[in-house]
Amino acid sequence: xxxxxxxxxxxxxxxxxxxxxxxxxxxxxxxxxxxxxxxxxxxxxxxxxxxxxxxxxxxxxxxxxxxxxxxxxxxxxxxxxxxxxxxxxxxxxxxxxxxxxxxxxxxxxxxxxxxxxxxxxxxxxxxxxxxxxxxxxxxxxxxxxxxxxxxxxxxxxxxxxxxxxxxxxxxxxxxxxxxxxxxxxxxxxxxxxxxxxxxxxxxxxxxxxxxxxxxxxxxxxxxxxxxxxxxxxxxxxxxxxxxxxxxxxxxxxxxxxxxxxxxxxxxxxxxxxxxxxxxxxxxxxxxxxxxxxxxxxxxxxxxxxxxxxxxxxxxxxxxxxxxxxxxxxxxxxxxxxxxxxxxxxxxxxxxxxxxxxxxxxxxxxxxxxxxxxxxxxxxxxxxxxxxxxxxxxxxxxxxxxxxxxxxxxxxxxxxxxxxx
Amino acid sequence: xxxxxxxxxxxxxxxxxxxxxxxxxxxxxxxxxxxxxxxxxxxxxxxxxxxxxxxxxxxxxxxxxxxxxxxxxxxxxxxxxxxxxxxxxxxxxxxxxxxxxxxxxxxxxxxxxxxxxxxxxxxxxxxxxxxxxxxxxxxxxxxxxxxxxxxxxxxxxxxxxxxxxxxxxxxxxxxxxxxxxxxxxxxxxxxxxxxxxxxxxxxxxxxxxxxxxxxxxxxxxxxxxxxxxxxxxxxxxxxxxxxxxxxxxxxxxxxxxxxxxxxxxxxxxxxxxxxxxxxxxxxxxxxxxxxxxxxxxxxxxxxxxxxxxxxxxxxxxxxxxxxxxxxxxxxxxxxxxxxxxxxxxxxxxxxxxxxxxxxxxxxxxxxxxxxxxxxxxxxxxxxxxxxxxxxxxxxxxxxxxxxxxxxxxxxxxxxxxxxx
Numbered sequence: 001x002x003x004x005x006x007x008x009x010x011x012x013x014x015x016x017x018x019x020x021x022x023x024x025x026x027x028x029x030x031x032x033x034x035x036x037x038x039x040x041x042x043x044x045x046x047x048x049x050x051x052x053x054x055x056x057x058x059x060x061x062x063x064x065x066x067x068x069x070x071x072x073x074x075x076x077x078x079x080x081x082x083x084x085x086x087x088x089x090x091x092x093x094x095x096x097x098x099x100x101x102x103x104x105x106x107x108x109x110x111x112x113x114x115x116x117x118x119x120x121x122x123x124x125x126x127x128x129x130x131x132x133x134x135x136x137x138x139x140x141x142x143x144x145x146x147x148x149x150x151x152x153x154x155x156x157x158x159x160x161x162x163x164x165x166x167x168x169x170x171x172x173x174x175x176x177x178x179x180x181x182x183x184x185x186x187x188x189x190x191x192x193x194x195x196x197x198x199x200x201x202x203x204x205x206x207x208x209x210x211x212x213x214x215x216x217x218x219x220x221x222x223x224x225x226x227x228x229x230x231x232x233x234x235x236x237x238x239x240x241x242x243x244x245x246x247x248x249x250x251x252x253x254x255x256x257x258x259x260x261x262x263x264x265x266x267x268x269x270x271x272x273x274x275x276x277x278x279x280x281x282x283x284x285x286x287x288x289x290x291x292x293x294x295x296x297x298x299x300x301x302x303x304x305x306x307x308x309x310x311x312x313x314x315x316x317x318x319x320x321x322x323x324x325x326x327x328x329x330x331x332x333x334x335x336x337x338x339x340x341x342x343x344x345x346x347x348x349x350x351x352x353x354x355x356x357x358x359x360x361x362x363x364x365x366x367x368x369x370x371x372x373x374x375x376x377x378x379x380x381x382x383x384x385x386x387x388x389x390x391x392x393x394x395x396x397x398x399x400x401x402x403x404x405x406x407x408x409x410x411x412x413x414x415x416x417x418x419x420x
Numbered sequence: 421x422x423x424x425x426x427x428x429x430x431x432x433x434x435x436x437x438x439x440x441x442x443x444x445x446x447x448x449x450x451x452x453x454x455x456x457x458x459x460x461x462x463x464x465x466x467x468x469x470x471x472x473x474x475x476x477x478x479x480x481x482x483x484x485x486x487x488x489x490x491x492x493x494x495x496x497x498x499x500x501x502x503x504x505x506x507x508x509x510x511x512x513x514x515x516x517x518x519x520x521x522x523x524x525x526x527x528x529x530x531x532x533x534x535x536x537x538x539x540x541x542x543x544x545x546x547x548x549x550x551x552x553x554x555x556x557x558x559x560x561x562x563x564x565x566x567x568x569x570x571x572x573x574x575x576x577x578x579x580x581x582x583x584x585x586x587x588x589x590x591x592x593x594x595x596x597x598x599x600x601x602x603x604x605x606x607x608x609x610x611x612x613x614x615x616x617x618x619x620x621x622x623x624x625x626x627x628x629x630x631x632x633x634x635x636x637x638x639x640x641x642x643x644x645x646x647x648x649x650x651x652x653x654x655x656x657x658x659x660x661x662x663x664x665x666x667x668x669x670x671x672x673x674x675x676x677x678x679x680x681x682x683x684x685x686x687x688x689x690x691x692x693x694x695x696x697x698x699x700x701x702x703x704x705x706x707x708x709x710x711x712x713x714x715x716x717x718x719x720x721x722x723x724x725x726x727x728x729x730x731x732x733x734x735x736x737x738x739x740x741x742x743x744x745x746x747x748x749x750x751x752x753x754x755x756x757x758x759x760x761x762x763x764x765x766x767x768x769x770x771x772x773x774x775x776x777x778x779x780x781x782x783x784x785x786x787x788x789x790x791x792x793x794x795x796x797x798x799x800x801x802x803x804x805x806x807x808x809x810x811x812x813x814x815x816x817x818x819x820x821x822x823x824x825x826x827x828x829x830x831x832x833x834x835x836x837x838x839x840x
Contacts, residue, residue: 010596072593073593075596078596079597080597081600165821166722169492169718170716172491172493172721172823175497176430176493176498177494177498180499180501185717203819204820293715294693294712295715296590300593301593302586302589305724384818387819398626399727400584400588400624400807
C-alpha cells in the first residue's frame with residue numbers, strides 16, 4: 001500500500017507554543033516514515049490548502065524542525081477563516097477533498113480552537129461522503145483556554161505565565177515609587193469573552209497583601225462604585241493599587257469598556273484599549289496618578305517566558321495526533337487529562353471532535369470571588385500547575401532568542417486555481 | 421577612629437537592575453566591615469532621608485541581600501524629588517547634614533540619573549561648608565541611557581533587551597496572520613526625549629528584511645507622508661509592517677503625538693499613549709488592520725529577561741562606589757568605560773559629579789539612518805553588546821520568579837520632625 005501523506009494546518013490566533021505542537025507532530029511522523037508519507041503544511045492555514053499552497057516540511061532540516069519547539073508565532077502561517085455549514089460552503093469542502101486527492105493526503109490535522117475542531121469534523125464527514133475518506137484529527141490550541149473537555153488548551157499556560165510574571169514585576173515597580181508618584185497601575189490582558197487570562201494575573205498574589213489588588217473579568221459587569229472603593233482601599237492599605245483588566249470587561253449598559261467613547265481630534269471613535277479607560281476612570285474619580293500597559297501581541301508571542309508544562313503539553317498534543325492517526329482514528333482530538341492536582345499529573349486522552357466543536361468553555365463562577373474582583377482557591381488550584389516550570393529558548397551571541405525561520409518550500413501545484 | 425555608616429538612596433524611576441547595584445554596594449560594604457559601619461538606605465529615596473526614615477540594611481540576611489541582584493523595582497523605595505539650588509533649598513540641604521550627623525553617616529551614595537548626580541555634588545559641597553564633610557558618591561542608573569561620560573547607564577541594557585526580544589516575538593506573530601488579518605503592529609517604548617530604547621528595537625533586525633520595518637524616534641519630527649509610504653512599502657514587500665515608536669515622538673507642530681487629541685466621552689483630553697495614535701493614523705490612511713501594545717512599566721521591570729551585561733555592570737557600579745569611598749574619594753561617580761567594541765570589553769572608571777550633573781546625553785544623529793526611520797551600523801555596534809547574555813532570576817515551584825521583599829526595618833529617629 002502506498003504511504004499516505006499528512007497535511008497539517010494552523011488556524012486562528014497563534015500562540016507561543018503552537019509551533020511546539022507542529023514540532024511534535026512532524027518529528028513523530030518522521031519517526032514513523034515506514035508507515036507515513038511526507039508532512040505537508042497549509043501555507044497560512046486552510047486558505048493555503050484551498051489555494052493548493054502546500055508547504056513541504058520534508059525539505060526542512062532536522063535541526064530546524066527541532067527549533068520549532070522554542071519558536072513563537074505560526075511557522076507556516078495561520079488565518080482566521082471559518083468554513084460554514086456544508087450547504088453554504090459545499091464548494092470549499094469539495095475543493096479540500098480535491099486537493100487531498102491530488103496530493104495523496106490520508107491524514108488531515110487541524111491545529112486550532114473550537115471553530116477548527118468543527119471544520120475538521122465536517123471535513124471527515126464530507127470525505128466519507130465523497131468516497132475519499134481522510135482521517136481528520138483536531139489538535140487543540142488557544143490562548144483563550146476556551147475548549148471543552150481538555151484540561152486546558154496548549155498556549156494558555158504560557159500566556160498565563162507571562163501575565164502573572166508581568167504583573168508581579170510591574171507591581172514591584174509601582175510600589176517603589178508610590179509614596180510620591182504613580183499609585184495605580186493597570187495591565188490589560190486578552191480574553192474578550194472568558195476571563196482565564198485575567199484570572200492568571202491572580203496567581204501573582206501569593207500572600208494576602210500581594211498585588212494584583214483588583215481583577216476585572218469579562219464575566220462580571222463592572223460596578224464602577226464598588227471598583228473605585230476597592231481601589232481606594234488598596235491605596236490606603238498598601239500605598240498603591242495594581243489592577244489586571246480583561247479586554248472584554250463591559251459596563252452596566254453591556255458595552256465593551258474599550259469602546260466606550262474615545263474620540264480622536266476629528267471626533268472619530270477610537271478603539272483605545274480598556275486599560276486607559278479604566279486608568280482614566282480611577283484618576284477622574286480619585287485623583288491618583290496612574291500608569292497603564294496593553295501587552296496585546298506581546299503576551300501571545302512571549303516564548304521567552306513560556307511555561308514548561310505548556311510547552312510539554314503542546315508538544316505532546318502534536319505527537320499524540322500522529323499516534324491517533326496511526327491507530328486509524330478519525331474525528332478525534334488529543335486532549336490533556338488532569339489526573340491529579342497536587343502533585344499535578346496529566347496524561348494524554350482523546351475526545352470526539354463532535355463534542356469539542358463550537359463549544360466555548362467559560363470560566364466557572366466558582367473561580368471568581370464573591371465580590372467579583374479576585375480569584376478563588378479553586379481557580380488557583382486549577383491554574384497554578386499550568387504556569388509551572390521554565391523552558392527558555394536558546395539565545396544567540398547577540399543576546400536575542402534563536403528563533404527559526406523555515407524555508408517553507410511549496411509543493412508543485414497539480415490543480416487549476418480556485419476562487420475562495 | 422569610629423567607623424562611619426553608609427547611606428544609600430535610590431532616585432527617580434526604578435529599573436530592572438537598580439537593586440543589583442544596591443546588592444553590589446551592600447555586599448562590598450559588608451566585606452569591608454573592618455573599615456565601614458552599617459549601610460542605611462533612605463526609605464523612598466531622599467524623601468526618607470529628609471524625614472529621617474532610614475532603613476537598617478544590616479537587619480537583612482545575607483541571602484536576602486544576595487537576592488537583590490535578581491529583583492526588579494526599588495527595594496527601599498524611590499521618589500521623584502529634586503533638590504533645587506543651594507539658596508532655594510538651603511533648609512533641605514542643612515537637614516540632610518543634620519540627619520547625617522545624627523546617624524554618623526560618613527558616606528552618601530545617590531543612585532540615579534543626572535539630577536541625582538547634581539544633588540550628590542551639592543551635598544558634598546554643603547557638607548564641607550557646614551563643617552561636616554561627607555563623602556558623596558553618585559551611582560549611575562537610568563533606563564533612558566542619558567548620562568554623559570559613562571559608556572551606558574545600568575538599567576538601559578535590560579530594557580533594551582526587553583524591547584528587542586518583544587518586537588522580535590510580536591513580529592513573528594503578526595507575520596503569521598498577515599495574509600488575512602492584522603498587517604501592522606505598533607510597539608510603544610519609553611524615552612520621552614532620547615530615542616535610545618526605540619533604537620534598541622532595531623537590534624531585532626538582523627537581516628535586511630527583518631522587522632521592525634519602521635522606527636519612530638523622538639529626535640525626528642514625524643513626517644506623516646514619508647512614514648505612511650514606508651509602511652505601505654513594507655506591507656507590499658513583506659506582507660506586514662512592524663513598528664517601534666518612542667513615546668516622545670512629536671508632530672510637525674511640535675506636540676507630542678500622544679497628546680494630540682484623544683477625548684473621552686465627556687470631551688476631556690485623554691493621554692492615550694502614542695501607539696494607538698500611530699496605529700490609527702495607519703488604518704485611517706491605508707486601511708490596514710492594526711494591533712498595538714504599550715509596554716510601559718512592564719519594560720522597566722522586566723527582570724525576567726534582563727541582559728547579563730547590564731546586571732554585571734549594575735552590580736559593578738555598586739561595588740565600585742564603595743571602593744571609591746574606601747579610597748577617600750568624594751564628588752565622583754563610578755562609570756562604565758568601553759575599551760573595545762569587538763569583542764566588547766569594559767572596565768570601571770570614574771567621573772567627576774560636576775561633569776555628569778544635569779547633562780543629558782542625546783542619541784547622536786549618526787545613530788539614525790538618513791531617512792529617519794532606522795538605526796545605523798554605528799548604533800548597532802554601540803547597542804548590541806549591552807543586551808548580550810541572559811541572567812534569569814530563580815523561579816519558585818509555582819512558576820513565578822523568586823523576588824525578594826526586604827524587611828526594611830527603620831532606624832530609631834533621633835531628631836525632631838521636618839517639614840519638606
